[in-house]
Structure formats: C-alpha cells, structure tokens
Amino acid sequence: MKTNFEQAKKRILNIDWNLVSIDKPSHVILVTEFIRRGNIFLDFNSKDNNRRAIFNASEIIDFSMPETIKEENSRFISVNLDWTTEYLCDFYLEWSYAMDNEVPIALQFHDLYDPIIKLFERGGRISYHHNELVCGNHAWARNSGAITRDIPPQDISDEALDRIDHDNGGN
Template identity: 50%
Template structure:
C-alpha cells in the first residue's frame, strides 16, 4: 500500500465522534507539530514570520497535486469535522501524495503532519478561537513563529503518550 492510501485509511479510521477534552499528551502533540512546521518553514518559507499552525506544505513548496487526487480529497467531505481539522487532513493527504510521487522535500519531511494526525487518532481536537490555536486547555498564539525549534519530545509513539497521560492524572 502506498503512502497516500495509508494516509487515507488513517483518516477514514478516525472516530471523529470520540473526542476527549484534555489529555497532557495533546499539548505535546500540537507543540511538536508546530515545531516541525517551523523547522520546515525556516528552510522553505523564510520570509513568512507570521506563521499559522494550519498550513499546506505542498503549497509552500509550490508542488502540484493531481486534479483526481484533489477531487478525491474533497469527496471525503472532511469539512464536517471543522475547518481546521479538515484542512490539516487535506494537507496531510497532499503531502502523502507527494511522497508517493518521490518529491524529495516531501520525502525528507515525511513525518511533518504525523503529530497532528496522531492527535486526531487519540481523540484530540483543535480549533481557532480569538486568534489562538486551542487544544483542550492549552492555547498557542496564532503566530507560531516563536515556538522553539529544540526537540520537545523524541518519540511520539502511543506507548510513550499513554505513559505521559497516566503520569499526569
């Protein structure tokens, strides 16, 4: 199975009705997603210091996505889950498509969207409210440029995230 099909299957398997208000691992996953995005954009989008957390890496590198793939993504009607989550799932699918097409940048940053998709799989949800990205009780400034690039968490496996959630109960 190629990366795009795996990504599509992951999104289709998310139980969007199964959401939890707040787990300690959620803020770690959002922070890690923003951190990875900033590292990517430090190289490919240097001029943009007013960075939003919800971004299309494919758009930043000016990659073209097949019309058939765009139509397939739109046909999934992801918008019913909220525009922020729908957009991130769409961008994840675009990135997976580029990995399958052997795009060197996409291959180098193949796990760019992993933390945010893992958040959705674990029942976490995000939204924007009053110029902040909100997840549970945590919020990040709409301008995510200032999120540190240093490693926040080495591994985002379910086992490690589950242990973090248990330790903080």
C-alpha cells in the same frame, strides 16, 4: 505506487470522529511537536517570517496534486469536520501524495503532519479562537514562531503518549 497516500487515506478513514477526549496531557505534546516540526520546515522552505500553525506544505513548495485526486479527497474527508481539521487532513493527504511522487523535500519532512493526525486519532481536537490555536484548555499563538526549533523532538509513540496521560492523570 501510492503507498504513503493510500496509508494516509486509511488513517483518516479510521479516525473515530465521535471520540473526543478533552485536555489529555499528551495533546499538548502532540500540538507542540506539530508546531515545532512546522517551524523547522518553514525555516528551511519559506522566506516568509509568518509562522502560522496551520499551513499547506505542498503549496509552500509549489507541488500541485492533480485535481482528480483533490476531488477524491474531498469525497471521503468528513463534511462534519470543522474547517481547521478538514484543512489539516487535506494538507496531510497532499503531503503524502508528494512523498509518493518522491518530491525530495516531502521525503525529508515525511513526518511533518504525523503529530496532528495522531492527535485526531487519539480524540484530540483543535480550533482557532481569538487568533490562538486551541486544544482543550491550552492555546498557542496562531503565529507560532515562539515555539523554538531548539526544543528536542518529543517521542510521540502511542506507548510514550499513553504513559504521559496515565502518569499525569489524563482521561
């Protein structure tokens, strides 16, 4: 049964890629939370000290998705996306597939890509510029080890993010 994978596909297909909201306060929360979760995952699973903000968790744990499924993914991920967004959507789908295959580490870190997918759903976009991950007027070092794993998890529910945007003058 591919419930996580099918839900992930639906999430990506339902993203309105024409909706672009620049520099909402919630975007900072989502990107920071994505990097924080990634650092925790990398601490647990990687001997590499390089803390890239964008990485393929399935590759790190040596999980391979069947080529037929990879081809299927590439057919419905929009070809009009920048490479960073396209890769992240692909990595998210692979991770969801790993969860459906009950890979223990994927189940443990089931919400690894949720903050970045939620960013896309809410109109946020990211890119790389001069070795920084950029979202609106904010940037994070591409090697994101500076984001401590000790900061508390952020509430990324839509209600909490809407409140942050409203209270801080986001559009």
